[in-house]
Amino acid sequence: MPSRLIRPFTARATYRQWVHLILGAVLAVPYLAVAGLVLGPLLGLGFGLRLPPVAVGLVQGAFVVLAVVATGLLPATRSLSGAAAKSLLGLPESGDADTWPDRWRTVCWLVVHLALGSGIGLLTLIVPPFILLLFADPLLALSPELAGISLYRAFDIGQWWAPLVGLGLIVAGFHLVAVVGALLARLAPTLLGPSEHERLRRQVEELSERNRLASELHDSVGHVLNVAALQASAANRVLDSDPTFAREALAAIADSTRAALADLDNALGALRSSTLDESSLADLDDLIRSTELAGLEVRLDLQGNPGSVPPQVSREGYRVVREGLTxxxxxxxxxxxxxxxxxxxxxxxxxxxxxxxxxxxxxxLGLDGIKRRAQALGGHAEGAAKGDNWQLQVHLPW
Structure with missing residues (x-):
């Protein structure tokens, strides 16, 4: 029981939530100021309307509600509210304002945040001075000005138990902030978090990224390992009869394995990068040279300037050739x-x-990966046996 009583005082979350509630009070000030300082005088005295106070109050309330709704519908409001909730309420993840339901959820959040924040902010301004008076008044004579206030007369301030009341208000205040802050923290994922559709979309994007990484690693590292294995086998056979060729094959194995390690480092350390391998059509000569050391005879017929191909298409073209050779x-x-x-x-x-x-x-994975990447660029790829030969054809537009 004592631990539950003092928990709001010792928990950092209480103070962060208090700051978040005060932020809501600060955000409410402009709306209330315009309604009270601008609309009030205009409707009460201006334009010759002289509306009764009740009507003026209703118009002011309607203005505040409409202004808050208009603000909540702005996409930037969801981003800013989500960032504040992440920092101060521990919101795991915020959603985007891509759909109207998402924006209306932001409106609901803004209304709740401003309403609860205004209440806590008002109490934060009013209660502390009253608590100080409760602690100090038994030691000091109550001034005539304060003695005339009914609130002070009702509490019979000046008695020995007044500091106990002040202490009780401190405890009640911290617990109130903890309860209201916990309520906002519980509402935040529902009103500011991603919708089910958005969560599904993010899961699909993550799965696509994993598949892309698997395809990239299969193409780059798989090619290197296949070539290295064949080069090592060839070097072993001719080690005595052709040591020069064996040395070239071993040097190519060292270069290709270093490149494979670099690809692995990129995959494990920079998963969010757009590409794992920046090789393009301009690097075909090195690819063919390393492949020929594995025993494959490659005859290249290149028509056109590789430098005129857009970088993304050029990289995919290189990967197609590499996967085809593998x-x-x-x-x-x-x-x-x-x-x-x-x-x-x-x-x-x-x-x-x-x-x-x-x-x-x-x-x-190889042929399927080629087809997926070709389709992603608006092209197509086909691989099939034709007579005694295997033929791979790829078309990539830009």
Missing amino acids: NTLRHAGRVRVAVRIAISPRTLDMDMTNPLGSSTSRRG
């Missing part, structure tokens, strides 16, 4: 591959052809 090594072994790349002012067309190996099925 698939050839995996399924057909050391064969000849014909790679034709045609660059026109608005399109990139690629055609890769190689003899079929023992495995005629190319379904898997």
Whole structure:
């Protein structure tokens, strides 16, 4: 019981919630000031209307409500309210103001925040001086001005128990702030958090990002490991008969594995980056050189200027060639591959052809990844066996 009594005094959340409630009171001041200092005189005396006080009060109240609603419908209000709730109320995540239901939830939050904040703010201004008077009055003579106030006469201030009342008000005040702050903290996820539709959309985006990373790692690291394995095997066979070739193969293995480690570092340390591999069509010569060391014979026919291809399309074109060469090594072994790349002012067309190996099925992450990325850029990709050859065709527009 004592711990529950003093918990609002020791919990940091109480003070953060108190600040948040005071913020609501501060935000309410402009609306109340315009209603009281501008609309009141205009409606009461101006324009010759001379409305009765009740009518003036109703108009002022309607103005405050409409102004708060208009403010809550602004998209920026949801962002600012969410940031304040995250910092002071511990809101896990805030939602976007993409739909009208989201904006109306912001309106509800703003109304509750301003109403509760105004109440707590008013008590924060009024109660502390009264508590000080309760503590000090038994020691001091009550001035005639204060003695004439009915509130002070009603409490019979000046008695020995007055400080106890002041202490009780302090305890009650902290508990009131804790209760009201906890209420706001409980309402925040409902009114400021993401909707079910938004949560689903974020889950889909996260899943898409994971799939993208899996595809990137499969293409880059998978290619390197396949090539490195074949290069190591080739170097081992010719180590005595052709040491020069063996040294070149081992050097290529070292370079490619370092590149693979860099890709892994990017994947694990910068998951939010747009790409894991910045290689483009300009790097095809290095790719083909490392692949040929693994025993694959590559004949490249490049038509057009790779520098004229947009960076994103150029990167995807490089990945298509890399994945095609990896698939050839995996399924057909050391064969000849014909790679034709045609660059026109608005399109990139690629055609890769190689003899079929023992495995005629190319379904898997590689081919599926090529198709997904091509579709994401508005293009298409097809891979199929044609006679004794396997052919991969990719069309990427921009």
